[in-house]
Amino acid sequence: MASQLSSIVESGQHACYGIEWQLTDGVLVAKEVYNPSWRIEYAARAGLKSLFTTESTRHTFTPGEGLVGQVFLQQQPTFAKDLQQLTEEENRAAMFGGAAFVYKRTALAAEYGIHSCLFVPTKSGVLEVGAMLVVSPDDLIAPALVKAIQEGGPIPEVKPAPVKLAPCAPWLQKIAESCPELCYAIEWTMSAGTLQVNESYNPAWRVQYAAQAGLPGLYTSSSRALTFQPGEGVVGQVFQAQKELFIQDAQEITEEGVRDDMFSGNQVHFLRADMAKTFNIRSAAFVPLKSGVLELGSMKQLKSMAALLTDSTMKAIEEAPCALAK
Structure with missing residues (x-):
């Protein structure tokens, strides 16, 4: 059978x-x-x-x-x-x-x-x-x-449905596929005074998983509905501070938020904790860019930023048209 x-x-x-x-x-x-x-x-x-x-x-x-x-x-x-x-x-x-x-x-x-x-x-x-x-x-x-x-009757043949990927900038796809732990990548860009999703990418396996697992879409798609002011939420804080941030478990961040030395003790709220639970997202890294923030995430709870920002990932980022914050 x-x-x-x-x-x-x-x-x-x-x-x-x-x-x-x-x-x-x-x-x-x-x-x-x-x-x-x-x-x-x-x-x-x-x-x-x-x-x-x-x-x-x-x-x-x-x-x-x-x-x-x-x-x-x-x-x-x-x-x-x-x-x-x-x-x-x-x-x-x-x-x-x-x-x-x-x-x-x-x-x-x-x-x-x-x-x-x-x-x-x-x-x-x-x-x-x-x-x-x-x-x-x-x-x-x-x-x-x-x-x-x-x-014991006949069983209709059903083959896996072909995965259709949304158009994406090749440089972001290269970044997302440079690390085996990554399941998505988002480029947040400043536009009209707010940080908005400009580009996003999900590997084919992640798209197929979301479809058959019955998820209500993709984490990246739902994130497109959000915008952040500089200093608002993790994305806004990373852009304002121009420093990297690693979140070990996006699902476990409470209303009290997270504090990090890079923000001098300021309260930092991750506003997508419920969304992370819905779409099974765990660890995430946020990298400041001159014009926005690069967000990279995993379905696995990782120990450190290095698991997401590998040497090959950093090389792909440095070669991308999006400029890293200096």
């Missing part, structure tokens, strides 16, 4: 992986797994040591054992709203009428950021498709496709 499994996963609006469990010698084992290309790239850039599917293949289940075994035994499609919360008794009761079972991959789901999952039984095993978000079962596998899987 390798090609069918890929079609099933690719057809799911929010699906990020698929596993085909097959009954072999009385035990359910992982026969095939599939991860979209964006998920593999995401895992690498997010610093994950492996993939949820790879770690799952180390597990086996007898009929009735665990969630996979229960689904096979009951022969009923089963939706788990959040795999990370399956230890709660009400979830067990709701799915199997109180039947006792232990989900063995709760910690694994938490480690690899897996939440909702749909399990579809077949005559010879179970098909498992999951997402990185809490979604509905129809967002994973369409009802008509669930029926086809159960009945």
Whole structure:
């Protein structure tokens, strides 16, 4: 079912992986797994040591054992709203009428950021498709496709959709692709007295990830709706102080803001913390330019500015038409 499994996963609006469990010698084992290309790239850039599917293949289940075994035994499609919360008794009761079972991959789901999952039984095993978000079962596998899987019917072929990248200045693309940790780049430019997004870039894998993960667009696109006065927010403060700033975790910045020696103890607010959570942005670097600010971000929580401003990145910046602040 390798090609069918890929079609099933690719057809799911929010699906990020698929596993085909097959009954072999009385035990359910992982026969095939599939991860979209964006998920593999995401895992690498997010610093994950492996993939949820790879770690799952180390597990086996007898009929009735665990969630996979229960689904096979009951022969009923089963939706788990959040795999990370399956230890709660009400979830067990709701799915199997109180039947006792232990989900063995709760910690694994938490480690690899897996939440909702749909399990579809077949005559010879179970098909498992999951997402990185809490979604509905129809967002994973369409009802008509669930029926086809159960009945062994034909599965329509679905290939990954080609990624269409928005036009971008080649120099910014070069900067963004110079560092493996980067998932976006924004050039903020002074215009009519405010800092506005002039250019932005997202690698192809990031665009595909955002689309299939169900994100409401891109972080860069949402940032275009914002403007900053010199001294306002992190972007405005970096431009006004003309000094670099590194934020280790943009999602954890509170209302109190962050203080940094470069700003002489001034209160500095990052006004996009909620946006960072929505689009899964973690670390970010802000580099002052003569006419604005260069912002570079990652989906991974990094230790220092050097992880984003590598030698190759700095070389690309120095060769770009945007002039660094001196």
